[in-house]
Amino acid sequence: MVGLATVFGAGGGTSSYAEAEIADVIVMWGSNARNAHPIYFHHVLKAVNAGARLYVVDPRHSETAQFADRWLGLNVGTDIALAHTIAREIISAGLVHRAFIERATVGFDEFAAYVDDWTLERGEAVTGVPADAIRELAHAYATANAAQLCWTLGITEHHNGVDNVLSLCNLALLTGQVGRPGAGLSPLRGQNNVQGGGDMGALPNKLPGFQDIVDDLARAKFEAEWGVEVPAENGWHLTQMFEAMERGDLRSVFVIGENPAQSEADSQHATHLLESLDHLVVLDIYLTKTAQLADVVLPGSASWCESDGTVTNSERRVQRVRKALDPPGEARDDIDILLAVAERLGQRWHYDTHEDIWDELRRLSPMHAGMSWQRLDELGGIQWPCYSDDRIEPSYLHGRLWADDPAERGRLAPFSVVHDEPPVEALDDVYPLRLTTGRRLDSYNTGVQSGGFSSPNRMGETIDVSPEDASLMRITEGELVAISSRRGTIHAPARIDRGLRPGLVFMTMHFPDEVDVNVITIDATDPKAGTAEFKACAVRIDKLPVDIPLAAAGD
């Protein structure tokens, strides 16, 4: 979100899902949407089946890549290099959208000069992708009537995730593939309601509706409504919080519906920090590993079926969640719990219904103003922004950039000069394999929720290796092996995957109770967004000692 906000001023995907269906070129970059976002991918496939071309950029020949007209298997962590090479090719082939660049952007010349030495040859040398494939993607993207550029954690879960996003935004600016029906940038949110959390101000520097905390006018509006003073300084993001714990500046933590003891890269260290807090409160629907460390556990409700409210999806659509079940046992509605906590802290918050809370938001956040619950019901959700209850805005953002009138055009979109940086952790003789992580279709995050049903396809944690590496290391399918990084060692069964090339290995993080992958991942984080580099660390694989009778092995 940080990347998009830097360029366009709003941190949300620019297009609706339905617009993917009218695109004629779709690029899925670092996104295994077939597994991670299957229903979004249905929209992509509608377009593909109607003739659109699909390009997939991913180190692995992933499930998504199976559908691609062309798959580009780049080296892990060379996304910026690839983006620069594509940009350079678009510029040198004369395929830039001159009019759009002149009218809607700033910084083109500097950018063009910066990427000028990213020739196809250099791009191929750095990314490993054949020059001809890079060229094809560059030309297809630039000459499409409407192109969608989509990405997921493969782009953001790097130490330089924000720069990765900025480098992709450059491509859209070069070619005018944004701000028109079907043309846009679509980051797909990994978690339910990540977008909604941001909308509601669950960001260290924002009030609800993406209003800056440091903006006096915005703060004054909230202070008037709430009758309290809002501190005029930014808070900490997750990584900064852990740093503060490390320093001893943060001593009490209230965790709501997160499982940092297992989900943080380098989870042993995270657990240690949580244990050493003065006070840890966890509100969750499960007794997670984090909850087990807590001083107080507040059993909450499953927001999607035991409570009323709203969530926002990756196309910025705000939709209603509704209560279908009573929560079990002593579990309570999260809002009740928060009200009760507030009361203990001396604040009497009064709302008759959950809808009242929503209506308060509508008063304070202009982009939500037109979204009454009734309208959300009637229209099957509404995309933000929705300023007024008698109008629906276009389904894509930033149409303003195409406006003739400079006033309407507003803030121009800057090209970003970002540096290509290799993954933090280099490969060497001791740790010669690149481990990258991702998701499987039938599991979700740390598996707490998806473990609840019996999926015939679930295979548990594995270390996926290429057929070449497997035969080199004499590893057979299903064999238990040791995977070590500079931080630790874990054991997992091997799985041979033809989608991997030699030197590249893959794990999920769905089964931390059996195999805690975060023991070996690296906690280098992006200074701009606080996202960890889950996607690239250096590992080695060793066969475990087994007693093979020598005679049997001999012949």
Added chain:
Amino acid sequence: MDLKTRAAPPTDAEREAVESVLGPTPERSLRDVRGGHALKAKRHLLLPTLHAVNDRVGWISQEAIDHIAERLDASPAEVYGVASFYALFSMTERPAHQVHVCVDLACRANGALDEHDLPPGAHPSPCLGVCEQAPAAFVIDAGHVAQGVVAGHVTPVQIATWTAGATPSSADQPFRATAVPQAGDPSLVLLRRAGRIDPLSLDAYLGDGGFTALARAREVGPEGVIARVKEAGLTGRGGAAFPTAVKWDAVRTQAATPHYLVCNADESEPGTFKDRTLIENDPYALIEAMSIAALAIGATEAFIYLRGEYPRAEATLHHALAECRARGLLGHVGSEGFDISLRRGAGAYICGEETAIFNSIEGFRGEPRNKPPFPFQVGLFGKPTVVNNVETLYNVPGIVLHDGPANRRLFCVSGAVRVPGVYEVELGVTLGGLIDLAGGMREGSELQAVLLGGAAGGFAGPADLDLPLTPDATRAEGLTLGSGVVMVHDQHVDLVDQLRRIAAFFRDESCGQCVPCRVGTVRQEEAVERLAHGIDGTADGTVDLALLRDIGQAMKDASICGLGQTAANAIESAVVRLGVFR
């Protein structure tokens, strides 16, 4: 596609067979893979690929299915769904040597073994398209060079030796021209080269005026050709008798491109063997006719869809196409030129239906499509397409060269006549006249009934000998010329037994897509069986006869395609016109 990788790879033979159609198996690429549309565009090679494996190994294993699926970016279930549509393929292991024995109408009328009397190892087959040589059998030997031989006048002893492993020699195949009793008659138009000109020699064809009609067509241009075809009043000979010029003009003027031409040589209507006879005796004329048709409709690519049980016609056409390509009479130069691909059916009568043929060529199950849209709008690969029967096309060169009405027609005369075969007559000959032309009734035979137009046609009786064999006259009698079947039944034939076979034929050949036909053909067969065995509770069978009427009406009214719509015709006509079951 979501792939499930099964451990076992295909055998070398299977892989080679697949490569013979799809080219070498690509290496696994580690950095960039082309897939998607480029791979999917090869889907039309699915049927040829299945043939290649079946020809090589004799059957199609799960491993072969998985491998084909991967090569074509299809799923194993899709490949299996297509393969299991065709009677000539097997997905369970079977010997490379297979014996298919015709148990269909003309062969039954000529003393063929009944389905239930076949020796073990012999498969019952629908009409093999050599009814003039009835009874017939088809022996296949899968292998490096797969072999298929269709033999005529087969005896139970021969069948027994073949099922024991022997293969008929080519001497057991009837001569090409045997099917043309009129061979050499100078008045012949459509059959004029049969027995006279070597069908394997392009020079002989050129020496006999070959390709002069194409030259003429180039002079008069597409509109000139269509005007002549219209003037000649040419109508389709595939069964529906639709005016050819109307179809051609409709495609010619469609904006969508490319346009396609499909020659329907699926000839599976029981009792029909004229298209095979034409192709085996005069293959170059079909190529010339198709070149002219393509010129008229603006097509640069055409397909011949030949039924799978015609190995000699296939070899003949293969040879002729190769010769023409070698001499520059066929073939693309860049985007210019014209070429014909030969596609082989695999045992499915329904694939002769004009939209099922598209699905079959495209690599899908041979299910008919809903109309509208019609083939001239949305046909092969979704593009404007003309489908023409083989005989229809053979009329074309003559029409282009010589003005005059297209009034010659072929009839496939089989059964109890002295000289069965394909007869070319001027339209208007009577049924009795045609039987006389075929030498009259066999010694000791008396006419009981004539099946006109095939299983989808109807029965005429001795009272109909004066019926002129024209579309109009037959229609007035509730009959049809259909594909030109004239199957003569004498007093020795059990008509009830023939009706049982007709009912079984439609039950076997229904594609299964629509309810009225899928279930209707089964219920029809059950009622016929009950009537045949006298199981109906009421002595006169009124309940089952009423049921047959109900079923027939629903099939006629509500089925998707011509198969279901005509599946009750012959049975109904036997009941109504001949009083069978009364």
Added chain:
Amino acid sequence: MSEPTTAAITLNIDGADVTVPSGTTILQAAGGRGCGIPTLCYGDTITPKNACRVCMVEVEGSRVLVPSCSRPVEPGMVVRTRSERVDHSRKMVLEFLGSSVDLSLTDHVDEWNAEYGADPTRYGADAATLADQPVKVDNDLYIRDYAKCILCYQCVDACGEQWQNSFVIEIAGRGFDSRVSTENDVSLPDSACVYCGNCIQVCPTGALMFKSEYDMRSAGTWDEEHQTVVDTICAFCGVGCNLSLHVQDNTIVKVMSPSDSSITHGNLCVKGRFGFQHAQNRP
């Protein structure tokens, strides 16, 4: 040339003139589902295969009856939705299906049998049937009871190009032997099935069914009267798929998706479709 889809077309249905946009089907022009024309293979989210032929109507000038669910209207068309021929063919289709498969869970069938005088028993006890095959229970998520299958093709199209693009199930065989099948009829766990359940969503006959529903029906505890349906949003990723939770006794018993959702069009993935158990299996 095809006219722009906004053009209005006037036709006559059962004596009354109706004006509709071009591209509309006869069924839609007649009032859509529930207008009195029976439908079986026609679903909300799938382009109909028009295979069942129960929706046939008479169109003047047409030699055969016409499937109203998929025939687009044409100017000046004269349509009769009831006539002797129409009623006869509907009756026969109902009898053909009723005598060959188990329609006990197919909506409206009893009503239509009565209306059209269909008597599936008149083909006798020996009539060939597919209703006696065993239920396929090969995984914990859903079952396949092809004794109920009318071959409407909707599951095949949902699994295939129209939505899921997995192509796990296809029609195999031919004629009366046609059936919905994986390759060589391998079990679902041996196939490439991803358990999205998008085939269950479109199945009109109960041939495809949640294992939870199947078990409750077998145990006699399935009680549709006392179920509520609540629409909400899936919690498993950021796409925001719409769910319809079917709840009995404070327990989710199956999950569908609204067919009019612009996000899902009735489709889900395995997590949205079957992941609900986590909410109610809390320790």
